[in-house]
Amino acid sequence: MAGLAEPFTVGGLTVPNRIVMAPMTRMQSPGGVPGPDVAEYYARRAAHRVGLIVTEGTYIDRAAAVAYDGVPHFHGEVALEGWARVVARVHAAGGRIIPQLWHTGVQRPGTEPPAEGPSGIGLDGGPAGRAMSRQDIDDTVASFARGAADAKRLGFDGVELHGAHGYLIDDFLWSGTNRRADRYGGDPASRARFAVEVVQAVRAAVGPRFPVFFRFSQWKVNQYEARIAESPDELEQLLTPLADAGVDVFHASTRRYWQPEFEGSALNLAGWARKLTGKPTVTVGSVGLDRQYGEGEFAQGFTRASGVTGIEDLVERLERDEFDLVAVGRPLLANPDWAARALGGELAGAVPYDPAVLAKLD
Numbered sequence: 001m002a003g004l005a006e007p008f009t010v011g012g013l014t015v016p017n018r019i020v021m022a023p024m025t026r027m028q029s030p031g032g033v034p035g036p037d038v039a040e041y042y043a044r045r046a047a048h049r050v051g052l053i054v055t056e057g058t059y060i061d062r063a064a065a066v067a068y069d070g071v072p073h074f075h076g077e078v079a080l081e082g083w084a085r086v087v088a089r090v091h092a093a094g095g096r097i098i099p100q101l102w103h104t105g106v107q108r109p110g111t112e113p114p115a116e117g118p119s120g121i122g123l124d125g126g127p128a129g130r131a132m133s134r135q136d137i138d139d140t141v142a143s144f145a146r147g148a149a150d151a152k153r154l155g156f157d158g159v160e161l162h163g164a165h166g167y168l169i170d171d172f173l174w175s176g177t178n179r180r181a182d183r184y185g186g187d188p189a190s191r192a193r194f195a196v197e198v199v200q201a202v203r204a205a206v207g208p209r210f211p212v213f214f215r216f217s218q219w220k221v222n223q224y225e226a227r228i229a230e231s232p233d234e235l236e237q238l239l240t241p242l243a244d245a246g247v248d249v250f251h252a253s254t255r256r257y258w259q260p261e262f263e264g265s266a267l268n269l270a271g272w273a274r275k276l277t278g279k280p281t282v283t284v285g286s287v288g289l290d291r292q293y294g295e296g297e298f299a300q301g302f303t304r305a306s307g308v309t310g311i312e313d314l315v316e317r318l319e320r321d322e323f324d325l326v327a328v329g330r331p332l333l334a335n336p337d338w339a340a341r342a343l344g345g346e347l348a349g350a351v352p353y354d355p356a357v358l359a360k361l362d
Contacts, residue, residue, distance in 0.1 A: 001311075001345050003319040004326065008051070010248050010280060012209035013157050015096050015325075017051040018318060019339045022284050022327040023100045023160070023215070025056050027070030032059065034072045034082040039089040046095020048337040052325070053095055054160050054213070054251075055086075057102035060143040064116045064129075065103035065168070074099055074147045080154060087155045098158040098213065101147045103140065105168030106177060107221065117171040118178040118185065118194070123220050125176065137184070137194060140168070145201035148212075158211030161198060164253045166220030169195050173216070173228045173238060188229070188237035196245045203246030212246055213282070217253035218269065224255065232262055236276040243277040250277065251327065254285040258313065270323040280324040287314060288331035288338060311342065 004018050021042075029038060042053055059065045061075030073079040083099065090097045106128040108115035115122075115129025116136060122128030132140070144161065151159045163169035171177040172194040178185050184193050195214075202212055216239075218227045229235035239250065252270035254261075261269045270283035288311060318326060331338045 001315060001343055003315045005343050008280075008324060011158070011211040013052075013096065013211045015051040017049065017339070017343060018325050019049070019051045019342065020282055020284075020325050020327040021045055021050045021053040021332050022329040023054045023056050023162075024329055024333065025068070025071060027068060029070055029072035029079075029082070031078075032066075032071065032073035032076070033079045034086055036085065038072070038082070039086045042086055042097060043089040043093040043095070044336045045332055045339070046090045046093040046097070049340040049343055050095060050332065051339070052157070053090060053097040054327070055097065055099045057100045057162050058083075058147075060101050060103055060140075060147045062103060062140055062143045064108060064113050065143075067104040067108045071102075074101060074150065075143075080150055083156075084154045091155070096157040098156055098160050098211070099147075099151050100160040100162050100215065101144055101151075102162040103143075103168035105166070105171040107166060117168065118180050121177050121179060123166045123177065123223055123226075131180070137197075141194075141197050141201045144198045145205040148202040148210075149205040152206045152210050158213060158248075159202065159206065160213035160215055160251065161195075161202065162215055163195055164215045164217035164251075166223065166226075169198065170216065170220070170228070174220070174226065175228075176226060188234050189241055191228075192238045192241050196241045199242055199245040199247055211248045213249045213251050214242055214247040215251040215253055216273075218261075219253075219255065232272060232276065235272060239273055239277050243279050247277075247279060249280045249282060249325070250274070251282040251284070252323075254283070257283045257285040257287055259285075267322060271317075274321075274323060282325040282327050283314075283317075283323040284327035284329065287311065287326055287328045288342075 008015050008018055058072045058074035106115050106117035106122045116132050120129055120131040148159045173191050178191050220226045250273040252273050254269050257268055260266050261272050270281040274281040
């Protein structure tokens with residue numbers, strides 16, 4: 001497991017190993033305020049050697065960003081005081097932590113204010129909310145920048161922008177939801193313009209050495225065949241402007257890390273992002289799972305036919321520089337000490353979770 005134990009530096013941040021806690025929505029912050037239990041939840045993983053924690057998605061200060069009760073906000077005095085306590089607890093436990101800033105876009109439920117997106121089109125191709133005006137776009141860009149500035153002020157170690165899974169930034173990236181005829185729609189580079197403006201504003205707000213992560217995906221919620229890029233060339237047109245705008249690390253969200261992204265290459269999505277942009281990347285997708293959960297198109301995890309066991313293959317790919325960091329989700333919910341066990345070599349060929357606990361999460 002030596003590859004997992006190597007330190008990694010980006011900007012002003014050095015993490016002690018390559019294990020990242022993936023962002024996972026918990027809905028355990030009543031009124032949008034993270035309490036002491038949230039601080040303890042993250043600190044416990046930090047104490048067990050998680051190299052970098054990415055928080056659950058947190059709402060920026062725009063009313064249409066909010067979709068679900070219990071999700072923490074990243075604005076307002078009380079919520080930010082709660083996050084300050086989280087940072088203090090994680091740092092006291094020896095960890096590093098960055099918040100994920102989130103706007104749910106067209107997936108906001110049918111309540112007031114209405115959902116907002118690039119074209120008023122939902123993930124299913126039907127109407128969803130309203131198309132954003134230029135003023136809406138400018139205000140939302142500014143909201144992301146304020147969130148990033150607050151993250152730096154509170155002592156976080158960086159920030160991640162949620163640009164995946166059919167939420168607002170991804171709504172602009174994907175041609176299925178972006179039908180705009182202005183400068184924010186059309187070819188891949190134009191569809192990336194909103195994301196580029198968000199990154200530029202965030203970079204201006206935090207300075208050159210504060211790490212900016214950008215999470216992206218091909219798939220959307222319940223639409224696993226959707227793709228923002230059908231080829232490496234299209235992916236390059238989307239990601240290169242983001243890299244130029246100030247993204248330090250691309251977090252490539254896939255459901256199974258071992259699956260090739262494009263024909264003719266074994267590289268996964270994180271591998272392609274690294275190759276095309278030259279930026280470090282985070283891989284994610286069923287890491288640490290040794291069985292399948294769910295059925296049909298909703299199934300995730302390993303299957304016997306996958307031919308993958310343990311995490312040795314993952315570490316080999318890391319050591320070949322296909323990607324730089326490895327994000328882990330469900331196993332860290334079930335076992336807060338998963339990182340310590342992995343780094344100690346206990347998970348080589350072993351069952352990497354408590355099945356009784358993980359079963360409750362299916």
